[in-house]
Amino acid sequence: MSPQFQLPFERPIFQLEDQLSQLESQSNPTPAILESIRTVRLELARMKREVFENLDAWDVVKVARHPERPQTLDYIELICDEFIELHGDRTFGDDRAIITGFAKLDDYKVMFIGQQKGRTLKERNECFYGCAHPEGYRKALLKMQMAAKYGLPIVCLIDTPGAYPGVGAEERGQAYTIAYNLREMARLPVPIISVVIGEGGSGGALGIGIGNTVSVLQFAYYSVISPEGCAGILWKHVKFADKAARALKFTGKDLLRFGIVDEVIPEPLGGAHRDHRAMATNLKATIVRQLRALLPLSGPELLEQRYQKFRKIGEFDEVVQTKISQEAPTAEQTLVSNSK
Incomplete structure (x- = not known):
């Protein structure tokens, strides 16, 4: 089924589909036309996959x-x-x-x-x-x-x-x-x-x-x-x-x-x-x-x-991370250490 209503990001797909329809309508296709049909089909599948795998939320x-x-x-x-x-x-x-x-x-x-x-x-x-x-x-x-x-x-x-x-x-x-x-x-x-x-x-x-x-x-x-x-x-x-x-x-x-x-x-x-x-x-x-x-x-x-x-919807685990760090010695501690 090919939809009649076109979304903006679907237009390149419709253009390829029109091209494919024209090629397939040939009554006596030559080997070159058959090869073109195969190429367009592959490109069409690739384009559909690329377009619809990269839709943003508004496009969805x-x-x-x-x-x-x-x-x-x-x-x-x-x-x-x-x-x-x-x-x-x-x-x-x-x-x-x-x-x-x-x-x-x-x-x-x-x-x-x-x-x-x-x-x-x-x-x-x-x-x-x-x-x-x-x-x-x-x-x-x-x-x-x-x-x-x-x-x-x-x-x-x-x-x-x-x-x-x-x-x-x-x-x-x-x-x-x-x-x-x-x-x-x-x-x-x-x-x-x-x-x-x-x-x-x-x-x-x-x-x-x-x-x-x-x-x-x-x-x-x-x-x-x-x-x-x-x-x-x-x-x-x-x-x-x-x-x-x-x-x-x-x-x-x-x-x-x-x-x-x-x-x-x-x-x-x-x-x-x-x-x-x-x-x-x-x-x-x-x-x-x-x-x-x-x-x-x-x-x-x-x-x-x-x-x-x-x-469980909305539950979350809260992890409290305790960072162990050495505090810088005070000036008084430094004086006592040097005197020793």
Whole structure:
């Protein structure tokens, strides 16, 4: 799949791809053309690797927000053998920003929960661009509790810039609902696997992010605040979003180094938006492997493992180094020594 939307640093890649398409369109290629095709393919692979291995934090944000990046419904279609969607929170309505339902991955039956941004303008308006309301988080928790009742593991896909900040959402208890989800997820005696597939913004991501394992895709980010929000607070202008992105240290490498996530899932060469199927294959392999490791654990073991995982975030060891040095003798000590 070749994306139509071009990021600035992708332009040299698109130019090489156009060149390769022209060469491959030749009806009767000569040996020289075949050699050129081989050379361009090698150069294209080299350029993709060089560009995407050296992205800074702000470029990672751009990739995470790519309009053609696979979303929850794309992954459900590609990795689930079966999926039955469940709707509503039994209180207010059905929030389309969060998709929930029973799913089957190979031999495993799971409860699938994921945030959806939408593709078309109509879908994005229905999903509020992935920003869930309180009813979305209530829906997610109800389905998680149903999964716990039937002993099903839970798989959560995170992709949101943050919870919806509107007046209606606040009136219906946005902050309380997210906080309640955090507490109740920590108590569920079944395996919970959370994966950040795009944006992982603040409490909106945490509302379905309390897992036994938390993973992040290679070009996704997981942060306490968006770069624009951070720039507005610290530098009083959104134009410093790139500076904020670098300061926040929210890319996969940083998150893994700080112990925030357990694993960084590699993306296909050039990013997930270039090959949905290959990315889905990597994601499914990771989820199945994590399920295989967690399912043998008992309920109390899962709870303790989850508790210890989040309890340790932010811990650090303080090492006090005592430097032993000889103090310079005083003038009086020097006089006494010389007199001897």
